[in-house]
Amino acid sequence: MTTLLEVSGVSVTFDGFRAINNLSIAISEPELRAVIGPNGAGKTTFMDIVTGKTRPDEGSVRWGERQVDLLKLSESQIAKAGIGRKFQKPTVFEEQSVRDNLAMALRNKRGPFSVLMWHMTREDAGRIVELATEIGLQDRLDDRAGDLSHGQKQWLEIGMLLAQDPRLLLVDEPAAGMTPAEREHTTDLLKRAAQTRAVMVIEHDMEFIRRLECRVTVLHEGSVLAEGSLDHVTKNQQVIDVYLGR
Amino acid sequence: MVSTTPTDQPRPARRGLLHTNPSVLWFMGLLGLFTLGVSILSEGMGIGVLSTSMVKILGMTLCLCLIAVCMDVVWGYCGILSLGHFAFFGLGGYAIGMWLMYARTEIVIRDSLSGATIPPTEVEITDAVTAQIFGVVGSSELPLIWSFAGSLPLQLAMVVLVPGLLALVFGWLAFRSRVTGVYLSILTQAMTLALSLYLFQNDTGLRGNNGLSGLQNIPGALHVPQSVLSMWFFWASAFALGAGYLLFAWVVSGKFGSVIKAIRDNEARVRFLGYNVEGYKLFVFALTAVVSGIAGALYYPQAGIINPAEIAPIASIYLAVWVAIGGRGRLYGAVIGAATVSLMSSWLTGGGAPNISFGNYRFLWTDWWLVVLGLGFVAVTLFFPKGIGGLFDYLVRKKP
Numbered sequence: 001m002t003t004l005l006e007v008s009g010v011s012v013t014f015d016g017f018r019a020i021n022n023l024s025i026a027i028s029e030p031e032l033r034a035v036i037g038p039n040g041a042g043k044t045t046f047m048d049i050v051t052g053k054t055r056p057d058e059g060s061v062r063w064g065e066r067q068v069d070l071l072k073l074s075e076s077q078i079a080k081a082g083i084g085r086k087f088q089k090p091t092v093f094e095e096q097s098v099r100d101n102l103a104m105a106l107r108n109k110r111g112p113f114s115v116l117m118w119h120m121t122r123e124d125a126g127r128i129v130e131l132a133t134e135i136g137l138q139d140r141l142d143d144r145a146g147d148l149s150h151g152q153k154q155w156l157e158i159g160m161l162l163a164q165d166p167r168l169l170l171v172d173e174p175a176a177g178m179t180p181a182e183r184e185h186t187t188d189l190l191k192r193a194a195q196t197r198a199v200m201v202i203e204h205d206m207e208f209i210r211r212l213e214c215r216v217t218v219l220h221e222g223s224v225l226a227e228g229s230l231d232h233v234t235k236n237q238q239v240i241d242v243y244l245g246r
Numbered sequence: 247m248v249s250t251t252p253t254d255q256p257r258p259a260r261r262g263l264l265h266t267n268p269s270v271l272w273f274m275g276l277l278g279l280f281t282l283g284v285s286i287l288s289e290g291m292g293i294g295v296l297s298t299s300m301v302k303i304l305g306m307t308l309c310l311c312l313i314a315v316c317m318d319v320v321w322g323y324c325g326i327l328s329l330g331h332f333a334f335f336g337l338g339g340y341a342i343g344m345w346l347m348y349a350r351t352e353i354v355i356r357d358s359l360s361g362a363t364i365p366p367t368e369v370e371i372t373d374a375v376t377a378q379i380f381g382v383v384g385s386s387e388l389p390l391i392w393s394f395a396g397s398l399p400l401q402l403a404m405v406v407l408v409p410g411l412l413a414l415v416f417g418w419l420a421f422r423s424r425v426t427g428v429y430l431s432i433l434t435q436a437m438t439l440a441l442s443l444y445l446f447q448n449d450t451g452l453r454g455n456n457g458l459s460g461l462q463n464i465p466g467a468l469h470v471p472q473s474v475l476s477m478w479f480f481w482a483s484a485f486a487l488g489a490g491y492l493l494f495a496w497v498v499s500g501k502f503g504s505v506i507k508a509i510r511d512n513e514a515r516v517r518f519l520g521y522n523v524e525g526y527k528l529f530v531f532a533l534t535a536v537v538s539g540i541a542g543a544l545y546y547p548q549a550g551i552i553n554p555a556e557i558a559p560i561a562s563i564y565l566a567v568w569v570a571i572g573g574r575g576r577l578y579g580a581v582i583g584a585a586t587v588s589l590m591s592s593w594l595t596g597g598g599a600p601n602i603s604f605g606n607y608r609f610l611w612t613d614w615w616l617v618v619l620g621l622g623f624v625a626v627t628l629f630f631p632k633g634i635g636g637l638f639d640y641l642v643r644k645k646p
Binding site for chain 1: 500517518526
């Protein structure tokens with residue numbers, strides 16, 4: 001286990017509101033980590049910073065063995081470096097087929113000219129079927145992504161993440177709006193993914209997090225309040241006060 | 247048969263563009279038939295049912311269809327509502343117009359001076375050509391931008407380079423700053439307006455509001471009658487439309503098409519997939535600008551004249567209206583829209599359609615056409631968001 005992502009001393013302010021306050025957090029590879037916290041704790045802003053959507057006012061974000069400074073890279077460069085993100089609201093390309101969605105996410109060259117000349121190899125096609133089977137959409141490959149159910153869209157998005165083959169997956173509320181059976185499937189997916197890579201899950205649902213059986217980081221007002229096993233953090237008096245007690 | 251999701255392939259094997267897009271084959275067939283039909287009916291080559299001016303109108307319409315296809319790629323597929331593509335079209339026209347005007351004037355001057363006792367020097371000829379072309383704006387010096395006007399290959403290069411470079415520079419600045427949506431439309435419109443106002447000035451070297459004229463006379467083919475010349479340009483326009491259609495059908499099919507449609511629908515998400523959105527936009531913007539320039543270079547020799555009013559923003563707005571009426575996001579929709587609306591426009595405002603009398607009031611098409619077009623645009627947007635091209639979806643669905 002080596003440290004893959006190290007966020008240290010990061011702060012960001014929106015119009016005077018301190019969304020992230022001197023936050024330091026690190027994740028190793030492979031590792032499964034859950035991030036919890038009340039609304040406004042800065043969970044999504046934290047992901048925005050790591051993926052390059054938001055620039056922090058201070059602090060540093062280092063990536064990988066060579067300690068690359070992620071703050072100097074654009075969103076697409078960060079994605080290419082190996083960080084994949086799943087949004088809270090499922091964002092798949094609804095007008096296009098499940099196959100096209102997955103094909104776009106496949107780990108291939110991303111430049112306009114190579115994409116123009118791209119054609120699906122047997123390897124790519126095999127990988128797409130493999131991914132679709134893993135997310136339970138093998139029979140829906142030719143359907144419009146917009147015709148999928150909410151849970152299936154969530155899975156497709158997770159499938160697109162896996163297709164990117166990232167070293168770190170940032171997953172924002174993957175179980176939102178899912179049935180209990182779908183949740184179980186999602187838990188399995190994430191656990192399996194975390195065997196070979198780093199996975200960070202933001203979630204509200206305690207039951208879901210319990211099933212993940214992983215280390216938990218509690219965020220509050222933009223910084224880390226507690227970190228450890230779920231049992232450890234739920235016994236923490238501060239955590240009970242700000243989050244669980246309510 | 248019409249396919250709108252070209253890459254839904256059950257098999258991974260590489261398949262041709264025509265297999266995945268049967269509409270391309272249909273389009274090519276119809277374009278070929280149309281070209282053949284016009285050739286047979288034309289005055290210059292066939293039985294003479296279609297007058298030379300009609301052939302020119304049809305040839306020009308094909309060029310407008312080509313720029314509409316460009317607009318559809320940039321707007322309907324990539325989501326950039328550019329209100330500046332007619333500027334690229336006009337620049338292509340100016341680039342070829344400079345050669346047409348310069349070379350023909352040079353021939354005329356050489357002819358008239360050939361009878362002189364002392365043969366004229368090259369400097370004298372250049373001066374006489376300059377005086378002939380620029381006398382109208384009171385200038386006697388050949389502007390710097392006309393340096394290559396005597397050379398056809400160099401001016402043909404300009405047809406491609408000038409719109410392409412302008413689009414690259416403008417697009418790079420705009421996309422890099424992440425200007426999107428309506429702000430980008432306003433920016434492109436400002437570019438068009440600035441260019442047109444600049445060209446209206448007399449000292450810009452392009453003859454101000456006089457523009458370039460006499461473009462229907464082709465140096466080297468001055469003895470060829472217009473009825474035959476018009477057919478040459480008609481064929482060239484049909485070929486350009488066919489080639490452009492094929493090119494863009496290929497570009498928007500496959501993964502590149504997937505990516506630009508994804509940019510249209512959610513560009514932030516595409517960034518997180520690792521694609522450099524700005525690069526793709528720039529590619530599409532510049533490529534369509536180049537093809538628009540080529541369309542313009544074929545259009546203006548048929549129109550005979552180009553002036554800065556052609557570049558005014560209103561032309562580019564019409565272009566958006568054509569594509570919206572024809573149906574965005576499908577290439578044949580753009581062709582249908584451009585052909586229908588521009589032909590109706592020239593028929594109704596050219597006195598072809600009878601005016602209607604309501605008692606004392608006479609309904610003049612020249613006055614009312616724009617109002618009718620505007621209402622039509624609103625109606626299509628509200629009731630047929632897929633445009634005329636959307637009707638084909640019903641046709642295909644009804645088939646067993």
